Amino acid sequence: MNLHICEVTPSNWRAVAALEVSPNQQQFIESNAYSLAESMYEENGTSVGLYDGDTLVGYAMYGWYSEIGKSVWLDRFMIDHSFQGKGYAKRFLVLLIEHLQQIYQCEKIYLSLHPDNNLAMKIYESFGFRLTGENDDNGPVVGVVMELLINKEI
Known part of the structure; x- marks a missing residue:
């Protein structure tokens, strides 16, 4: 894999x-x-393709950095249905977390997901994301907010 x-x-x-x-x-x-x-019309959003070699397998959108909170949002993350079940989600989540840390030197990464998306929630929890008790209702899909605290000693 590349x-x-x-x-x-x-x-x-x-x-x-x-x-x-x-x-x-x-x-x-x-x-x-x-x-x-x-991401084109709201300030501070960046859209990226997730590739294995030359093959596009997924998409992510991030941004909305907060200097005060030293935080950034991983606002979208998806793997195309034809590539699901092959381990891409976990491998790309590692890359995205590292990518966000390099760009923003953030101490927190936020995301939101549909409260019934149990598989995604388990994946995020396995990376250390935890529910904050807040809801995200800024778009057509209302989600629960999760937060990853970055350990700077790693």
Whole structure:
């Protein structure tokens, strides 16, 4: 595997927009087309494609850094349905956490997810994310907020 993260550009945005989760997961996350538009028109959002070599397998959107809280949002993260079940989610989550730490030198990473998305919640919990007790209702999908505290001694 040659996993890497590439910004969405005029040459790959259509392929990123075409990625989809499985039909039984669609209520859990906004479409990539919606997310791409959000990252284009809301300040501070960055959209990236998740690649294995030349193959696009997923999408993520991050940003909204807070200097006061030394925090950043991993606002979207998905693996296309045809690549699910192959370990990509965990491997890319490692890369994304490292990527966000390098860019922002953050102490906290926030994300939100649909409260019924049990599989995603288990994956995030295995990385140390914990529920904050807050809700995120800034988009069409209302989610529960999770937080990862970054151990600076690692």
